[in-house]
Amino acid sequence: MSNVDKAKIEEAIKMILEAIGEDPKREGLLETPKRAAKMYEEVIGGVEEDPREYFTTVFHEDHEEVVLVKDIPFHSMCEHHLVPFFGKAHVAYIPQNGVVAGLSKLARAVASTARRPQLQERITSTIADVMTEMLSPKGVYVIVEAEHMCMTMRGIKKPGAKTVTAVSRGIYETDAVKRNEIMQFIQMK
Incomplete structure (x- = not known):
């Protein structure tokens, strides 16, 4: 079970898009915050994992x-x-x-x-x-x-x-x- 707060990541991505002058409601970016949150969960969601478990x-x-x-x-x-x-x-x-x-x-x-x-x-x-x-x-x-x-x-x-x-x-x-x-x-x- 992941402890990643995807809603918080989505909000942060929206803020980044706005900060660089983009419109998060634009068609190509509409789902970007959700996709980015899912990607972050997958790629760096291992903070709680302990590699000792494999041994x-x-x-x-x-x-x-x-x-x-x-x-x-x-x-x-x-x-x-x-x-x-x-x-x-x-x-x-x-x-x-x-x-x-x-x-x-x-x-x-x-x-x-x-x-x-x-x-x-x-x-x-x-x-x-x-x-x-x-x-x-x-x-x-x-x-x-x-x-x-x-x-x-x-x-x-x-x-x-x-x-x-x-x-x-x-x-x-x-x-x-x-x-x-x-x-x-x-x-x-």
């Missing part, structure tokens, strides 16, 4: 080597400008004591973390911290690469520029060989 069920498997889910697409909304940013995340961990998560849970954690007004840096560290807390792995490595519309559409106006953030926990903080191994896996086609 409450784990499995025990005789596997203590790298697990990597790469190229996980995501979208989020820049909390500074309320415009989208989007890209892909690469999430790796090395299980400890045979504790593994379902592969889809890694992608769900990315989506859940991104579904709120957000910073890319926070997405990256939140995913790594939640996995470290919930799975107690030997190590976690998260890389997020994204294009930010606040850099593409406004300000510097540099379409195609990508921002890359990375967070390492556990063995990945101290073992350069393990970090390099994960980078090679991510670059594999």
Whole structure:
């Protein structure tokens, strides 16, 4: 159940339209406040979601080597400008004591973390911290690469520029060989 106040968003969108000199009663804009409210609920309605929920069920498997889910697409909304940013995340961990998560849970954690007004840096560290807390792995490595519309559409106006953030926990903080191994896996086609 969403806690998003769509009526309040609709009113705010009407006010924005009026503030830029548009007529919210114009045919093309008549339903825009309602559509925008529904879009905001869908795109950034995850403020109350906790990505930890995806790691409450784990499995025990005789596997203590790298697990990597790469190229996980995501979208989020820049909390500074309320415009989208989007890209892909690469999430790796090395299980400890045979504790593994379902592969889809890694992608769900990315989506859940991104579904709120957000910073890319926070997405990256939140995913790594939640996995470290919930799975107690030997190590976690998260890389997020994204294009930010606040850099593409406004300000510097540099379409195609990508921002890359990375967070390492556990063995990945101290073992350069393990970090390099994960980078090679991510670059594999």
